[in-house]
């Protein structure tokens with residue numbers, strides 16, 4: 001049997017990047033996965049993947065979260081993966097950019113956990129995994145003002161919920177990746193104008209001289225989701241190719 005045999009998982013932002021890699025890795029380890037996202041086209045392409053049920057969920061829509069939580073049994077694993085990278089300093093971050101990043105990167109996790117935690121407690125416990133970043137309370141990245149601010153909030157949210165439910169079977173941990181190859185990373189490289197120069201700059205900040213892969217991050221998510229991590233809670237685990245070690 002796989003390492004997640006008998007477990008159910010809900011993953012947000014699971015139609016591409018690390019969320020999708022986690023959906024595939026969880027299913028390969030025997031979990032029944034509900035892979036949620038807002039990209040209907042990418043979700044449709046996931047129909048038929050063994051162990052994976054694709055489903056639309058906009059994590060910025062509180063009514064949709066409540067409706068979803070009313071439709072499905074509480075999962076044993078909740079992976080809050082959705083997030084957005086705004087580029088710029090505090091002066092580049094207007095009120096709308098601030099609100100958007102707080103809503104998607106932090107408030108959505110607050111809403112997802114409030115929607116699913118009661119059921120998880122009733123079921124006897126579970127593992128919550130929140131996607132942070134090494135650009136957070138761990139290190140600063142230049143031009144990542146609201147991104148780093150919100151991802152630091154994810155670390156605080158993680159530790160707080162972990163502390164409050166530590167005696168009730170709930171483990172909560174955060175993942176802090178360095179630069180990981182994903183579709184949105186390539187979008188950001190293109191948005192900078194000169195794709196090759198931007199790509200080289202993203203790689204140059206990684207001491208290993210390469211980007212991380214979504215699968216390398218999914219492997220940590222599998223561990224945190226599994227009973228192997230039964231003694232681990234309230235942690236923000238960095239997996240960054242040595243970036244924060246320089």
Ligand code: NAD
Nearest residue numbers: 013017018038039058059081082083133179180182183184
């Ligand atoms: P990605 O950014 O390429 O894909 C994100 C997915 O989120 C897309 O499928 C998109 O449709 C979905 N999404 C966007 N808004 C949504 C919403 N409101 N509701 C539901 N889904 C929504 O994937 P990625 O780069 O692997 O990033 C995933 C997470 O990892 C994010 O939280 C990101 O901040 C974090 N992260 C990424 C990196 C990196 O270098 N790629 C590094 C550290 C942390």
